[in-house]
Amino acid sequence: MPPPQPPRPQAGAIAAILGGLRRAPQQIRRSSRDVVETAVSQLFDAAVQPHGVAASGEYRIEELARLAGSTTRNIRVYRDRGLLHPPLRVGRIVLFNDTHLTRLRLITSMLDRGYTIAHVHEMLNAWEQGKDIGDVLGLENAIAGSWATEKSERMPVAQARELIDDDAAFDRLCDNGLIKLAGEDAIILRPKLIEAFNDIRRYGIGIDTLIDVHERVLPHVDEISSILVQAGVDHLAHRIKPGEPLPADTEVAELITMLVRFRTQAVAAVTATLAVSIESTIENVVAQMLTEYLGKDPGADEPT
Incomplete structure (x- = not known):
């Protein structure tokens, strides 16, 4: 069964933008970079608002859920647990504001990283009590452990194959170490990556293409990681030297925390x-597409 199709952007809004481009005088359309850049901006605004909900500063619960990528049920749970402040009530209407939106996005992000509601509540309270960023990061380290690694998921092999919905791709994912077979079970070692693959597949991109991209990107990611970690190691070189006694425990703890x-x-x-x-690359691609789109207008008058 193919993955369900994602919600379509505002077709009417996009059509209106393209229609306005078509109606512009030909010499302006083809010679003005500003026209293309403005159209790119308008198209992206329309595309990122698939439900037609713009940031207005006041939102009903349904609008808040759409903007934050959450659900009304989750919002009510977060309110009941004290994660979200009470909204403004105007008669029977309940209104949230940009502070609620920012906070809800933060809550969603932290929960996606594996924190529990209790942990999120504790960290938000620490922040609101005026603790500095070091205190909050220290609390985060105590809650999450040294590394907030992605947690694997275990399921029957048949269920895992159904999740991938492509036997050849399933085998490739096993070969790449993203899925590990353990008897009658499969261990999804990178569940968030697999979830991202399936989300992108809804747009018609084949999973083989996505695996190819992963294989090409991974060496570059490893190289970036090596550069970043080496910067941290170089910073410690003058404080921890091979063959010499380690610093005091308190200093070692400080270095590890760093x-x-x-x-x-x-x-x-x-x-x-x-x-x-x-973002910059996508905008350039879309700008090029629009430039070609305007240059191939079969209904436009030829320049004299």
Whole structure:
């Protein structure tokens, strides 16, 4: 059974944007970079608002759930557990604001990383009580352990094959170490990656292509990791030297904590840099597509 199709962006909004481009004078469309850049911006705004919900500063619970990628049920649970502050009530209408949206996105992100609701509540309370970022990171380390690694998932082999829905791809994932067979069970070692694969497949991209991309990207990721870790190791070289006594326990603990926190900040920095790079690349691709789209208008008058 093929994966379900994702929700389509606002077709009417996108059609209106393209229609406006078509109606613009030909010499403006083809010579002005501003026209293409404005169209790219408008198209992305329409594409990222698949339900037509724009950031307005005041949201009903359904709108808040859509913007945050959550559900109304989750929002009610978070309110009951004290993770979200009470919303504004106007008569019988309940309104949330941008503070709720930001907080909800943070809660969702932390839960996705494996924290429990109790852990999230404790960390948010620490933040609100004015503790600095070091205190919060120390609390995060105590809760999550030294490494917030992705947790594997165990299931029957038949269920795992159904999840992948492609026998050849399943074998490739096993060969790549993303899935491990253990008797009648399969251990999904990278469940979030498999979930991402299946999400992307909804757009018609074959899983073989996604595995190819993973195989090509992985060596580069390992290289980036080596560069980042080496930077941390070089920082410690003058404090821990081969053949010499280790520093005092308190200093060793401080150094280990620094490396753990270095890992957290390094991941955040690389993620932010990668996001900017991907956004820029996609925008350039879409701009090129629009430029070609405008240049091949069969209904436009030829220049004299």
